[in-house]
Amino acid sequence: MNDSELQPIDIVTQQAHQAFIEMGSIKGVERSKAVKQMAIKLKECLDDILQANTLDLEISKEMAVPELISDWLKLTPQRLESAIEILETLAELPDPFQKVINSPYQVTYCQNYSQLMPLGVIALIYEALPELAIITAGLAIKTGNSLILRGSSEASNTNSIIAQALQIALEDVDFPSFCLQFLPSEQGFKIEDLVTQDQYINLIIPYGRPSLIQEVTQFATAPVLKSAMGNCYLYWSLCNDLELVKHIITDSYNTIPDPVNAIEKVLINCQQKSNSITRLFNHLQEQKFTLLGDEILVNEYPEHLQLISTPMWGKPFLNHTIAFRVVDDLSSAIAWINNYSSGHANCLITDSYQEGRIFAMETDSALVYVNSSPRFYRYLPGSNSVFLGISNQKGNRRGLISLETFTTVKQIVVGSGEV
Structure with missing residues (x-):
């Protein structure tokens, strides 16, 4: 779909922004079709993804990768199939932008209402856990956003195969080029270079150990949605x-x-x-x-x-x-x-x-x-809820990271044309 690994980071983010602009005219039914096509393509590539993951695991053993990261990296068929099922669920959900929301306050004496809108360009920086790219891609495309994926070196082969499958699926349904881009860590794309692209990136989601969250937060000039884990x-x-x-x-x-x-x-x-x-x-x-x-x-x-x-x-x-x-x-x-x-x-x-x-x-x-287990579910079979993780930061994005997290609110004022 693109050659982002050959482009400077500012070009990559600019291309993602332009793709987001082009996606503005794509209707909800077409976004759902794209998410469904991603699920279909991943099923076709399932064996290739698992083989790539086996290679990553073998390399990780030689590199003495910490046990925690190895556990996150090991993509079992069940984990992969669960991520694909999440895409299928997202594809069946109603368009999140169909609802009109009552305005929380009156701006003028005219009619006021609010509307959910896409955020723009989202960057996911994730540590191992290759299925997160699948889930985030589903959430981003369903909500009309562009996505930039930056995985860790431990999952390099797995991440690459998954990204290629997602990109081909989006090509199949004629989505804009560069609406989903993958930055291979081994190609020299540093986290610091990505998170300072605030001109085009509208939200950064780091997912991994506290050290990764801290690194992203320390350098980022674009908004960061901090995910939390443990403690x-x-x-x-x-x-x-x-x-x-x-x-x-x-x-x-x-x-x-x-x-x-x-x-x-x-x-x-x-x-x-x-x-x-x-x-x-x-x-x-x-x-x-x-x-x-x-x-x-x-x-x-x-x-x-x-x-x-x-x-x-x-x-x-x-x-x-x-x-x-x-x-x-x-x-x-x-x-x-x-x-x-x-x-x-x-x-x-x-x-x-x-x-x-x-x-x-x-x-x-x-x-x-x-008196209830706090166990985290990304998806409960039979439900309409999909969650990427949990944010512990204060503000309107605190809590479960869901479809709505990938949106923003626009307030609209409609008058009668009279002064």
């Missing part, structure tokens, strides 16, 4: 339902391969029964979790816990490690969570409706779960 907290109040506690913790890790909302820190009410705590520790160790704790708990349960270092209360583990701490009450738990959690998803287990309301209102978090 979610659970406060175990005076609830006696141990089975619920076990389920919520373990189920939060079941999003494969990136358990975005995995509970990594657990705050325990100081009046919680010792035998219940012991049974929880035993259960988690049987599930191959590594358990850490504060000094009080380590002294009381030395056979279960290792001492956590203080800085780790505010950092994600991104593996099967959980740290425990004793707190006096709900207010102490909320204060600790607001100070140390990543602020994108936190959980409460309680028998008290009042505690649930207080936790929901006072916890500084994009998502709050009360």
Whole structure:
């Protein structure tokens, strides 16, 4: 579809912007057709994609890539088919721009209303996790945006094959050239060069470890939508339902391969029964979790816990490690969570409706779960919702990253022609 790997970065972004302008005349039914065609083309290339992924995995072993990245990189047939299913779901959804929204305020005495509109040029900078390119492409094309993909070197071959399939599909339905571009990391396209193209890029989405998010945020001059992963907290109040506690913790890790909302820190009410705590520790160790704790708990349960270092209360583990701490009450738990959690998803287990309301209102978090697993789903079969990830930043894009995240609002004022 294009030769973006041969072009300077400013030319690439300018081409993406021009493609976005051209997409303005494309109707919703045609965008849906394009998303459907991407799914069809990926199915045709499924074996080639998996072979490329096998090659990337072999190279990664030789390069001693961290285990976390290897897990993210390994694109199983199930993961690939799930991403294709997401495209098929997006293709069936109504055009997001059909709805007219009531204006939040009156600009003049004329008729006022708001309309969702495409954002423009979106750049996805992602670490391994090759299926993210598929999901983001579906969200971007469905909403009439241009997309620039910049993956990590570990997934170079997989990313290239996926991008080629997506580009061919868009060619098949006569979409503008350069509406989807892929920047191979090995071709010298630096993250810093891309994220400073604010003249043409309207939104940057980094997805990966905190180090990647920090790098993008540090250099970007274009708007950044920070995704969050890990370091979610659970406060175990005076609830006696141990089975619920076990389920919520373990189920939060079941999003494969990136358990975005995995509970990594657990705050325990100081009046919680010792035998219940012991049974929880035993259960988690049987599930191959590594358990850490504060000094009080380590002294009381030395056979279960290792001492956590203080800085780790505010950092994600991104593996099967959980740290425990004793707190006096709900207010102490909320204060600790607001100070140390990543602020994108936190959980409460309680028998008290009042505690649930207080936790929901006072916890500084994009998502709050009360007596419910915070497990993250990109797509629930049978639903109409597709999510790329979760943003923990404040503002109108906080929370689940969905179709609406790829849009902006235009306010329209219609008069009668009278002065």
